[in-house]
Amino acid sequence: MILSDIRKYLSENKTATLKDLSVHFDIEPDAMQGMLQEWIRKGKVRKYSGAPHCSHACAKCTDPAAMELYEWI
Numbered sequence: 001m002i003l004s005d006i007r008k009y010l011s012e013n014k015t016a017t018l019k020d021l022s023v024h025f026d027i028e029p030d031a032m033q034g035m036l037q038e039w040i041r042k043g044k045v046r047k048y049s050g051a052p053h054c055s056h057a058c059a060k061c062t063d064p065a066a067m068e069l070y071e072w073i
Contacts, residue, residue: 002027006035010045010072018068036070046071 002025009024010016021036022029039045048069 003035003038006039007044007072010039010070013072015069015071017066018070019066021070044073046073 005025006021009021016024018029018032018036021027022032025032027035036045036047040047048071049067
């Protein structure tokens with residue numbers, strides 16, 4: 001059931017960070033990554049990682065889950 005919920009969420013929102021998905025579904029980021037891997041394997045989701053060198057002072061870069069972006073294809 002959760003895989004179909006992730007599909008629905010991403011298809012409606014087009015993109016989401018790992019952090020957003022983890023908070024929305026109340027699942028640890030590591031567990032969410034595993035579920036997202038299933039959609040990546042099926043060619044439905046694409047993963048983007050944030051740039052390792054950030055020039056902004058927003059502090060989002062300190063949380064890797066906030067920099068990991070997933071896109072529904």
